[in-house]
Amino acid sequence: MSGSLLQLEQVEVSFRSGKSWKQVTYDVSFDIAPGETVALVGESGSGKSVTAMSILDLLPAGTRRSGRILFAGEDLVAADESRLRQIRGSDVAVIFQEPMTALNPVYTIGDHLLEAIRSHADVPKEVARTRAVELLRQVHMPDPETKIDHYPHQLSGGQRQRAMIAMAMSCEPKLLIADEPTTALDVTVQAEILDLIVELQRRTGMAVLIITHDMGVVADVADRVVVMREGRVVESQPVRSLFNTPEADYTRELLEAVPRLGSHADVAAPPPPGEPVLSLQDVAIEYAGAWRKAGFRAAEGIDLDIAPGEIIGLVGESGSGKSTIGRAAMGLLPVAAGRLTVGGRDVSAGGRTDLHHIRRHVSMVFQDPASSLNPRRTIGQSITDPLLWTQGVRSRAERRRRAAELLDMVRLPGAWVDRYPHELSGGQRQRIGIARALATKPALMVADEPTSALDVSVQASVLELFTQLQQELGFSSLFISHDLSVVESLASRVVVLRQGHIVEQGPTLEVLRSPREDYTRALIAAAPVPDPDVQAERRARRAELVG
Amino acid sequence: MLGYILRRVAVGIGLVYLVLTLIFLALHLVPGDPALLLLSQGDGASATPEAVERVREQLGLNQPLLVQYWDFLSGVVTGDLGQSFRTSQDVAAAIGERLPRTLELVGLATLIAVVLGIPWGAWAARRGGLVDSTTTTLTSIGVALPVFVFGSVLILFFSLKLAWLPAGGFASMGEDPGRHLQLLVLPAIALAVGFTSVIARMTRSAVQEMLHADWVRTARSLGLSRRRVFRRYVLRNSLNPVVTVIGLGVGTLLGSTVLVERVFNYPGLSSLLVDAVTARDYPVVQGVVITIAVLFIAINIVVDVIYGVLDPRVRR
Numbered sequence: 011m012s013g014s015l016l017q018l019e020q021v022e023v024s025f026r027s028g029k030s031w032k033q034v035t036y037d038v039s040f041d042i043a044p045g046e047t048v049a050l051v052g053e054s055g056s057g058k059s060v061t062a063m064s065i066l067d068l069l070p071a072g073t074r075r076s077g078r079i080l081f082a083g084e085d086l087v088a089a090d091e092s093r094l095r096q097i098r099g100s101d102v103a104v105i106f107q108e109p110m111t112a113l114n115p116v117y118t119i120g121d122h123l124l125e126a127i128r129s130h131a132d133v134p135k136e137v138a139r140t141r142a143v144e145l146l147r148q149v150h151m152p153d154p155e156t157k158i159d160h161y162p163h164q165l166s167g168g169q170r171q172r173a174m175i176a177m178a179m180s181c182e183p184k185l186l187i188a189d190e191p192t193t194a195l196d197v198t199v200q201a202e203i204l205d206l207i208v209e210l211q212r213r214t215g216m217a218v219l220i221i222t223h224d225m226g227v228v229a230d231v232a233d234r235v236v237v238m239r240e241g242r243v244v245e246s247q248p249v250r251s252l253f254n255t256p257e258a259d260y261t262r263e264l265l266e267a268v269p270r271l272g273s274h275a276d277v278a279a280p281p282p283p284g285e286p287v288l289s290l291q292d293v294a295i296e297y298a299g300a301w302r303k304a305g306f307r308a309a310e311g312i313d314l315d316i317a318p319g320e321i322i323g324l325v326g327e328s329g330s331g332k333s334t335i336g337r338a339a340m341g342l343l344p345v346a347a348g349r350l351t352v353g354g355r356d357v358s359a360g361g362r363t364d365l366h367h368i369r370r371h372v373s374m375v376f377q378d379p380a381s382s383l384n385p386r387r388t389i390g391q392s393i394t395d396p397l398l399w400t401q402g403v404r405s406r407a408e409r410r411r412r413a414a415e416l417l418d419m420v421r422l423p424g425a426w427v428d429r430y431p432h433e434l435s436g437g438q439r440q441r442i443g444i445a446r447a448l449a450t451k452p453a454l455m456v457a458d459e460p461t462s463a464l465d466v467s468v469q470a471s472v473l474e475l476f477t478q479l480q481q482e483l484g485f486s487s488l489f490i491s492h493d494l495s496v497v498e499s500l501a502s503r504v505v506v507l508r509q510g511h512i513v514e515q516g517p518t519l520e521v522l523r524s525p526r527e528d529y530t531r532a533l534i535a536a537a538p539v540p541d542p543d544v545q546a547e548r549r550a551r552r553a554e555l556v557g
Numbered sequence: 558m559l560g561y562i563l564r565r566v567a568v569g570i571g572l573v574y575l576v577l578t579l580i581f582l583a584l585h586l587v588p589g590d591p592a593l594l595l596l597s598q599g600d601g602a603s604a605t606p607e608a609v610e611r612v613r614e615q616l617g618l619n620q621p622l623l624v625q626y627w628d629f630l631s632g633v634v635t636g637d638l639g640q641s642f643r644t645s646q647d648v649a650a651a652i653g654e655r656l657p658r659t660l661e662l663v664g665l666a667t668l669i670a671v672v673l674g675i676p677w678g679a680w681a682a683r684r685g686g687l688v689d690s691t692t693t694t695l696t697s698i699g700v701a702l703p704v705f706v707f708g709s710v711l712i713l714f715f716s717l718k719l720a721w722l723p724a725g726g727f728a729s730m731g732e733d734p735g736r737h738l739q740l741l742v743l744p745a746i747a748l749a750v751g752f753t754s755v756i757a758r759m760t761r762s763a764v765q766e767m768l769h770a771d772w773v774r775t776a777r778s779l780g781l782s783r784r785r786v787f788r789r790y791v792l793r794n795s796l797n798p799v800v801t802v803i804g805l806g807v808g809t810l811l812g813s814t815v816l817v818e819r820v821f822n823y824p825g826l827s828s829l830l831v832d833a834v835t836a837r838d839y840p841v842v843q844g845v846v847i848t849i850a851v852l853f854i855a856i857n858i859v860v861d862v863i864y865g866v867l868d869p870r871v872r873r
Binding site (some may be wrong): 063066068070091095096097098099100103104106108111112115116117118126129130161163174183231241283 | 767770771772774775776777778779780781782783789790793794866868869870
């Protein structure tokens with residue numbers, strides 16, 4: 011295509027490993043027209059980020075690029091470092107996933123912006139500062155004159171990403187590369203940031219290459235989609251036809267694995283009433299403050315009952331207190347006020363025997379399976395440690411036998427008891443996490459974002475396993491998630507949290523289909539749906555509202 | 558920031574008070590008569606009653622404990638640290654004479670260590686390969702090498718063989734500035750070897766870590782030059798742990814220059830301390846320990862403040 015702004019031709023990237031080279035992407039070709047938005051999607055390890063970073067050679071040292079990357083007709087693979095430097099930040103700008111670590115903590119937002127502005131234009135500091143405030147205003151940073159002197163840690167995640175975008179916009183780039191720009195953000199903030207990118211694009215006519223794993227985001231902003239898997243381009247299509255008639259099997263599987271809000275007509279039936287397994291009455295939870303300072307009250311006035319065999323979805327954005335409640339239910343945080351009852355026993359005091367009681371009845375699955383398993387213990391040991399601690403099962407042979415049984419329950423070969431976590435994939439590790447939580451045959455399982463760190467296809471299979479086990483074994487669960495569609499797929503009741511308070515709770519269908527509270531409505535509206543038509547409609551409606 | 562500094566200073570003053578109390582109690586909580594204890598020579602021979610009485614008088618041991626405590630504290634605050642048993646010299650004056658020499662020595666050693674150590678470590682981390690592995694080996698040797706060995710080697714080459722610098726001794730700045738500085742060079746180098754190695758190692762590992770920080774990629778994406786990226790986004794961020802190590806190192810050097818002072822026959826604070834310990838000259842020992850403790854705390858306050866300047870997240 012002659013009209014393209016950026017054209018990748020058979021781009022291949024290799025990393026050096028020891029003396030040899032390990033190729034990570036193969037024959038990647040696609041192009042971007044001026045003003046167009048192309049989404050590069052794929053699961054972890056697909057090579058999408060590597061491909062995007064190879065455009066400006068922002069890869070770590072010890073990386074080799076081959077093929078041709080034509081930007082406005084100029085080959086960036088052949089270009090030398092000084093030419094690349096001229097293009098970086100001026101013609102092509104980049105924003106990154108984690109705005110906290112992508113900004114240098116020792117410099118203010120203003121320092122960063124000045125650096126961006128003055129790297130390509132020789133302007134005096136005062137002029138650059140005026141321009142920096144102007145840029146912050148353009149990205150709708152609240153109170154830009156003050157925020158310019160703030161350090162990254164003093165801003166919220168969304169504000170940090172706005173600052174990052176302001177830096178990227180400083181030289182009015184022709185192409186913006188956005189590497190998972192909203193992955194680390196809450197859904198409502200994600201929606202705002204995506205709106206901002208679309209708005210800036212309309213105004214400046216820049217092209218956008220957005221790298222994402224989220225099909226909802228793709229449907230929302232992309233004109234065209236390039237799907238990658240294991241270092242290769244699987245298919246490349248305009249967004250509508252990709253969602254309607256995917257060509258590759260992989261794309262079809264990927265789209266099917268995405269949980270969709272509102273697609274579950276038959277939500278789990280509420281279980282027969284019985285004495286609640288877990289009951290919170292007007293509970294408040296505090297994090298202790300520093301010496302002679304007041305603690306931080308992370309949750310307050312929480313009323314919540316979980317019946318035997320019931321799955322309750324606890325949803326909310328970061329800082330809403332959902333993990334705090336999960337930890338308190340596990341006895342990991344003390345209850346500052348109110349009554350916490352586990353299996354009919356009041357454990358609010360959190361004494362030694364209370365904790366022992368909790369640990370016999372409640373277990374927990376953590377978010378990140380990689381860091382929640384001890385890398386130096388075999389998975390067999392990790393799974394059966396709870397048996398040793400809470401039930402005093404001392405016999406090694408007995409524990410080994412139980413470990414094999416548990417592995418079998420989570421559909422992993424029983425012979426794997428002697429393997430170590432690093433030999434397993436992310437999804438397998440999370441199965442281990444679930445097996446460990448099953449070891450004590452708990453009445454209640456607290457699952458804290460158990461699938462957030464997993465790819466969608468893996469997430470689907472882990473959720474399926476979770477549901478099957480729950481039906482077989484009949485445990486109750488407090489399922490914590492930021493993803494409404496995941497919660498919809500398995501919970502019979504939903505509790506919506508915001509800033510440590512319960513906003514709304516009720517049967518899943520009622521809350522998610524006809525929410526009573528504005529906040530719940532906003533949360534549902536912000537969650538991107540993997541359907542371009544629905545997203546276009548929503549965007550149009552939002553634009554109307556804004557005026 | 559000002560509040561942060563004031564808080565650090567307040568904590569420092571509290572610490573000094575704590576240290577003073579501990580030092581005071583150290584003498585008085587030992588079982589038995591402190592005067593006897595101080596006078597006993599370890600050979601079983603007991604001191605004469607007159608001598609014991611004299612020591613009691615001198616240390617005020619015949620007064621109630623609280624009075625002694627108050628006298629001790631007010632003495633320290635007003636700079637009165639008592640008199641030496643041996644020479645009857647005023648302890649504060651003796652320290653006042655020795656302290657600047659040691660500070661000079663430690664200061665020069667620190668300067669050498671910082672000026673060499675930081676660039677060396679940064680270079681090793683950036684270049685990698687042979688430079689890096691050589692650095693690791695050399696700094697291991699540098700850390701392990703005893704100062705008296707290295708100091709003797711220095712004397713052997715630069716004083717005895719080459720005769721470039723004097724082998725040891727001391728000349729005051731006022732009388733003979735040239736010789737004063739000449740005499741300072743070798744001991745400072747001997748002292749700086751280990752310190753340089755520690756700083757270089759710390760810088761190396763900090764820089765290596767920072768090279769992979771996300772913000773380095775951000776800086777590159779802005780089109781900044783490699784040099785600017787390294788200076789402002791790698792080295793600048795690597796300094797925090799290095800400053801901590803420098804602070805600790807200076808504090809440690811203050812109390813441990815004795816070997817160097819012995820090798821180079823340099824009359825500093827450490828030699829005063831060691832001589833006093835050997836001679837059981839209690840007031841001098843106490844005075845020197847207090848001085849070193851106060852300096853150590855002061856250095857830590859300075860390090861904390863620098864830390865606050867370097868890292869905005871610490872200022873709270």
